Structure formats: C-alpha cells, structure tokens
Amino acid sequence: GGPVGWPAARASAPVIRHSLRPMADGRLSYREEVLRLLLEKARPRFGDCELQFTGLVPQARAFSELENGRLDLCAAMTDVDRERRAVPVRYCLYRGLLGLRVGLGLPETVKRLESVDSLEALRAVRFGLVQDWPDYAIQRAAGLQVVRLATVSSGVARLRLGGFDLLPVGAVEADDVALEFELAKVWRWGLIYPTAFYFFVSPQQPQLAERLKHGFEVALHDGSFDALFGRFVE
Structure with a gap:
C-alpha cells in the first residue's frame, strides 16, 4: 500500500506491516478502509506512515508474529489469550455485530434447517x-x-462433500462470504453472543496502538467512522 496522509509521504515515515485481507476484486476491504481512516485522523498529531501488506496469515500465526515483531498489526475477534499476547485497540470495528452468527450452507441443507x-x-x-x-x-x-x-476455503470444500451442515459467520460479512463461495444463507434464526473485533498491535509498537486509539477517538467524534460503518452495513 502507499503512504497514508499527504500524497508524498516523508522518506522517514514509519511502515506499518499488516495482514488485512484485500477484497477478491482488488477493492479495499472494510477493515483496511477503517485502518486508513484512523491513520488519516491521527496524522496531524502522529505524522505520516506507510502501509505494507505482508500477505494472508492464519490468525494463530498472526499473533505469534505480532509477539516477535515480524508483524505490526492484524484485525481479529478478541479473547483473553489474544489480549495477553498483543495490544488490543478497544474499539469494535463492527459495533458488536460479529456476535450475531448466520449459518451458510448448500441450498437444500439451508432449506431443511x-x-x-x-x-x-x-x-x-x-x-x-x-x-x-x-x-x-x-x-x-x-x-x-x-x-x-483449517481454513474457510478448505472448509467449504468439506461442506460440499457433506462433512458438516453450516458455516456460521458474522452477520455483517455473511453476504460477502455467501457470494464468494456460492452458498445460501439461513434467514430465520442465528447464533448470538457478546464479542468484539479489534485491531491488535505488536507489543513492540506501543506508539502505533496510541496512534490508532487517537484516530478512533477523532473518527467517532466527527462522525466519519459511523458514516463508513453505515456504508458497509447498507
């Protein structure tokens, strides 16, 4: 990714190595849009920075790489172990809606269930x-x-072979996942539990955590985060 902030970032601008998955069609993902918004809002206080996508990393490995400093930032659902291993930026990217899980499956299975x-x-x-x-x-x-x-894509292959019935995903991402893998969606019921989805930062990058917290506070105060989230859930 290119510099965030002025069109020509300073050569000394810090590089933020992240594992946020891009969209299949090349557009920015919602998670990266949020990240770029926060960095832009924090720029007057913290200065320019540059984003570098390191490639897709399984979540378990991402937290190991945050711990040892090979990765600066990932986005994930929180739990006690993850908050011990990395620094959570405690603002939920999905306003808690990932805690509503919708089942995806083959059309005949969904109809039955x-x-x-x-x-x-x-x-x-x-x-x-x-x-x-x-x-x-x-x-x-x-x-x-x-x-x-092991992964969503290999799991969908097992789903098609009858290995299980439904893949439950967050309500806010269900349409995208259903479209990507050509699955049907359960409409009449779902699973719900309290959870939060945060940016997690390497313990070796405390200033990045402060930069993102400040960016979130500004974006919440001026309404720009709500506007971005509103476009995402439409």
Missing part, C-alpha cells in the same frame, strides 16, 4: 468452524456439534 426452533434441534446441526477462531471454543462450550476446519 430453516425450521430449527429449539436447542435440541440446534444441537443436531453440525457446524464447521476454523480451529483458531474464538468462535470454535465458544460454540463447543455451548454444547453444539462443531467440526474443526
């Missing part, structure tokens, strides 16, 4: 979750049937 209306029926559904997502532990602890996945 739309009628789930009890805990007993829910516990008969086989959910597939990526093993390093906090949701994996949350849903297992709730007594649900959870199949362990």
Whole structure:
C-alpha cells in the first residue's frame, strides 16, 4: 500500500506491516478502509506512515508474529489469550455485530434447517468452524456439534462433500462470504453472543496502538467512522 496522509509521504515515515485481507476484486476491504481512516485522523498529531501488506496469515500465526515483531498489526475477534499476547485497540470495528452468527450452507441443507426452533434441534446441526477462531471454543462450550476446519476455503470444500451442515459467520460479512463461495444463507434464526473485533498491535509498537486509539477517538467524534460503518452495513 502507499503512504497514508499527504500524497508524498516523508522518506522517514514509519511502515506499518499488516495482514488485512484485500477484497477478491482488488477493492479495499472494510477493515483496511477503517485502518486508513484512523491513520488519516491521527496524522496531524502522529505524522505520516506507510502501509505494507505482508500477505494472508492464519490468525494463530498472526499473533505469534505480532509477539516477535515480524508483524505490526492484524484485525481479529478478541479473547483473553489474544489480549495477553498483543495490544488490543478497544474499539469494535463492527459495533458488536460479529456476535450475531448466520449459518451458510448448500441450498437444500439451508432449506431443511430453516425450521430449527429449539436447542435440541440446534444441537443436531453440525457446524464447521476454523480451529483458531474464538468462535470454535465458544460454540463447543455451548454444547453444539462443531467440526474443526483449517481454513474457510478448505472448509467449504468439506461442506460440499457433506462433512458438516453450516458455516456460521458474522452477520455483517455473511453476504460477502455467501457470494464468494456460492452458498445460501439461513434467514430465520442465528447464533448470538457478546464479542468484539479489534485491531491488535505488536507489543513492540506501543506508539502505533496510541496512534490508532487517537484516530478512533477523532473518527467517532466527527462522525466519519459511523458514516463508513453505515456504508458497509447498507
């Protein structure tokens, strides 16, 4: 990515190495749009900086790389272990809406499962979750049937082969994931639990955490974060 701030950033501008996944069509992802907004809002106080995409990194590895300083920033759902290993910027990018999980599956499976209306029926559904997502532990602890996945894309391949019934994803990202993998969406029910999705910063970059916190405060105060979030959820 190029410099954030003035068109010509100073040669000494710090480089922020991140693992935010770009959109398949080349557009900025919502997460990177938020990051760029915060950096722009923080620029008058903290100066210019430059973004560098390091490539897609599984979440478990991302936190190891934050710890050892090979990565400066990632975005992820929070849990106790992650907040111990990296510095959370405690403003939820999705205003808590990732805690509403919507099931995606094959059209015939979704049609059959739309009628789930009890805990007993829910516990008969086989959910597939990526093993390093906090949701994996949350849903297992709730007594649900959870199949362990390595990645979303390999999980969808297993879904098509009947390895499990539904892939639960955050309501705010369900349409994009359904479109990308040509899956149907359960409309009549979902799973809900409190959670937050934060930017996490390497413990070796405390000033970056302060830069982002300040940027969030400015963007919330002037309404620009709400405007960006509103466009995203439309």
